Amino acid sequence: MDTKSKKWKAILSFLCFSLGVSLLLGGAAPFLSLALRGSQGVQELRESFETDYQNTTQFRRNISGYLEDFLAMASGSPLDWYGYPYDGEYTYSYAQESAEAAMEGLGLQWGWQTETSYGVSEDSSSGPSYPSDEEIEAAAKRAHERFAKDKNILYTISYDGKEKYTNAEGTGLDGPSLAQPEGYNFLLYFDGKKATIIKDGKKIDPYGDGYYREENDWYLPGYNNFTVDEKTSHATVTIAAAKVPMLYVSTDNSNSAYRSNDLYYLARNLSQNRQRYIVCAFALTAGAVFFLFYLFSRRQKARADRFLARITGRVYIEFKVLILLLALLFALLASSYNMRELAYYVYNEGYLDFWMLSSYLQDVAQNTGAVLFLFWMGYLLVNDLRYGVHPLKHSLLSRLRASHRRAELRLPFQQRMERRLRRITAFQVILSAAAAVPLFFFMIYNSPGALVIAIPLLLLLALGLWALHGFNRDCRSMSGDVGALIDQIGTVRAGNLSMPLTLPEDADLCQAAQDLGDIQRGMNAALEEQIRSERMKVELIANVSHDIKTPLTSIISYVELLDEEEDLPEHVRDYIEILKGKSQRLKTMVQDVFEVSKATSGQLPVDQEELDLGKLLRQTLADMQEQIAGSPVQLRSEIPEEPVMIQADGQRLYRVFQNLLQNALQYSLEGSRIHVSLHADGSMAVASVKNTSKTEIAPGVDFTERFVRGDQSRTDGGSGLGLSIARSFTEACGGRFSVETIADLFVVTVEFARLPE
C-alpha cells in the first residue's frame, strides 16, 4: 500500500517536472528571441498587441519606403533596388547614410542622384556606370507595374503638377484635398516639402518639434534637418493605405502572380505573432505551475529518475551519446537560418559577430521541437550518468573488449602475446607511416632542397623501425619463455617433478626457470623422502613383526606342550590359560599392526568388486551370531532387503564391520542395544553401528586417529587396533569412516558411493 502510493507520487512528480520543463522551454523560445533583440524586441512585443496594423513601426517604415520610391519615380532618380544593375552596394542603409551625414555636419539630402554617393564607386575601376535617363525611366515604369496591382496601397505620383503614375483611378483619391477613398483610412500627402498624414479623419503631425532624431516615429523628409533636394521638391505624392489589407493576386503574363502585398503580410504577421505570444505565454504560465508542483515534490522524482536510469541503463553509452549528437545536429541544421550560411559568412568575413550569432541562435530557439528533443536526450543522458549502475562501463566498446578478451584467454599464453605484439607492431608501423609520408611530401613539394634534411630523417626512421623490430623480437622470445614457464608450472602442478625447464643463459627469465627447477627438485626430494620413509616404516614394522613372530611361535608351541602336560596343579593350569590368551592376543596384534601400517601407507592390496553392502552386513551378523548371542547386549539391525550395491573389497570390509561389532559387543553397557543400520542417502550408502558405552567416554579423544594412541581405555582384550583397522581398511576400499560420540553414545559411520543399479 505504502509502496504503491510512493510509486504514484514518483510518477506524478516526474510528470509535473517533464510537463513543466517542456512547456517552459517551448514557451520561452519566442520570448528568448525577443529578449536577445533588446528594446527592439520589447517594441515588437508591444506592437504585436496592436489591433490596428497601422500603429506599428513596420507600417510607418513601409510607408516611408513607398514614399521614397515614389519620390524617386516622380523625379526621375534611379531606384536602388529595382531594374538597376545591382552590384552588392545596397546594404547601404538610411541609418548609415544619416549617421555619416551627421558626422560630416551636413544637412541630410533626400535622393539618390548625389554625386558624392556614387563618387566612391566611380573611383574604383570596376564600379557601376551611372544609369542613363532612359534606363531610369524604364525602371520606374517596371516599378509602377509592380506596385499598381497591390490595391492595399493607392498612390498618385505627380511632377510639376503633372500626374505621372497612379493606381487610384476612379477611387476618388485626391492628395491636395486630402480626400480618402472608401475603405482606406490612412492618407499621406507629400506636397514637395512636407508630408501631411490623415488617419481616420484625424490629422497627424509626423514632425513633432521639427527636428529628426533616430527615435522619431516617422522617417520622412520635411523636418528642419531632413529636406529634399531641389529636383525632388517638384514632386507631389499621395499614398492611401487600406483599413483592412487584402491579398491581391493577378494573372497577367508577366512574371509573378502574387503582388507585393506588403501591408497584407504585415497585418497577417502581426496577428500571427500575437497568437503565438499568447499561446507561449499560456505555455509558460502552465509550465511554471507544473514546475512549482514539481518543486514541492522533487524528492519523489528521484525514484522515477532511478527507474528511468534502469531502463536507459540497458542502452549502450555510445548510442546515447550518438543520439544526443544527432539531436544537437538536428537542432542546429533544422534552423531556416542555415548553418551553411553562417559558415559561409564566417569564411568570408573571417569572424562571427554577435548580431549574426544571436540571430542564428534565435532561429534555433524558434524550433521548439528540436530544442525539446535535444533537452530531453541530454536530460536522459545526465540522469543515466547520475543514477545508472556503471553507466560508462555498459558500452559497446567494453563489451567488445570483454568478448575479445574471452576469446583471447582460450589461446595459449604464447599465442596471446604473439597476437598482441603483432597488433602493436602494426599500429607502430601505421603511425610512423602516417607521420613520415606527409612530412616527406611536404618537403618535396615545398622545397626540393629539404631532401637534405629528409634523408637523415628517413635514416632515423629506418633506425627506429630496426630498433622496434629488435624490441618485438625480444618480446616474442620473452613471451615464449613466459609461456614455457607457465606450461612448466602446470606440469609441476600435474605432478611431473622430474623434468626441469631449461632456458638459455641470456634469457630474461633464466633465473626464474632455475628457481622453478630448484622448487621442483626440492619437491621431488621431499616426495621421495616421504615415500621412502613411508616404505621404511612399513618395512620396519614388517621386520619387527617378523622378528616378534618367531619367538612367539615358540611361546605358543611350548604353552601348548605345557597345556598337554597331565597332573598339573589347578593354579598352574590357570596360569597356562592366561599365557594362552595373551600369546593369542599378541599374535593378532602383530598381524593387525602390520596390516594397519600397510593400509595407512597405501600399500594394502585391495580386491575391489561390486557387492551388496546389505548382504555383507547380514553375513557379518550371521557370522558373529554366536558371539552376539553370548553377549549381555542385544542387537537391532535395520538393513533393507533390496540390494545396496557398492564397490569394495569384501574381505576387508568384513574385517571393518567385524571389528566394529566386536568393539561394540565388548564395550557396550550390559542390557543395552547395539544398532546396526544401513540406508541409502542419495548417491551414498551409509552404514552405522551405534552402541552405548559401558564406561564414560572421555571427551576430546579422537578415535579416528591413526595408530591409535589415545585409545587407552579400549586396549583390554582384542588388539586395541579395532577402530584403526576399521578406519584404514574403509579408506583403502575408497569409503569414508567417521566416529561420533554423543554423551555415552558411540556412533561409527561407514559411507560408500552407491553404484547405479
Place this chain on the structure above:
Amino acid sequence: MNECVLVVDDDREIVKAIAILLRKEGYRVLEAYDGLKALELAAEQSVQLILIDVMMPKLDGLSAVMKIRERRNLPIIVLSAKSEETDKILGLSMGADDYVTKPFSPQELVARVRSQLRRYTSLGDINTALSSGEIHNGRLSYNTEERLLRADGDPVKLTATETKIVDLLMRNLGRIFPAEEIYRRVWEEEAFAPENTVMVHIRRIREKIELNPKEPEYLKVVWGIGYKIEKMESHT
C-alpha cells in the same frame, strides 16, 4: 605307520617343539637347522614329509624346496613368518604343497601334516582310479552317487541338510551362491532372512572339513555376495 617327517628351522626350540608334537602323534622326526643339512637328510633318509622354514642360514627354505622337488615328489609344508598373500603364492609356486604362517597353532600344524601324509600315501591310488561320479578338489573328494564327502580320504559325517549344501557347492565348484538361492534349493522354500540359517550350517561343515575352521580354505564366504567352495588347482 611311522612315517618320517623332516623338520627344518634355524630356531632349534621351534624344531624341538614340533618334533615333540609330531612324535606324540606317532611320527618319526628328523631335525635340521639349515637348508644344506635338510637337503642332505632328504637325500640320505627315507623322508615322507618335510616341514621347512623359509629364512634360514646357508640355504634358504624356498631354494631347498626347489632342489628337493628336482628329485623327489613328497609333501612339503613351508613354515614362514611372512603372512602376505604374495609370499604364500611364491612358496606354493616353488613347489610347496602347503604354506603355514608363524605363529601357527600346534593342532593346526599337526592336522596339516596328517592331511598331507594321508593324501601322499593313500590318496595317490584314488587319484589314479577315477571312478565315475567322483569330484576331486584338493583335500576333498565327493561322490555324487553315494552323496559322500571325503576329506583326506576319510568320510565326513554330515547331516542331511549339510549334505545338500555340500552337494550343491561341490557340483558347482567356484560358483558363488547367494544365501537365498542355497536356502531355496536346500530347504525348497522361499527364504526370509536366510543368512543366519545358512551361516550356521556353513560353520558346522567347516568344523568338519577345514583344518583351521577360522581361516577356511575350501568353504568360503564371499562377503557381500554369497558362499562357495574354492576350486583348488591340483599340482601333481
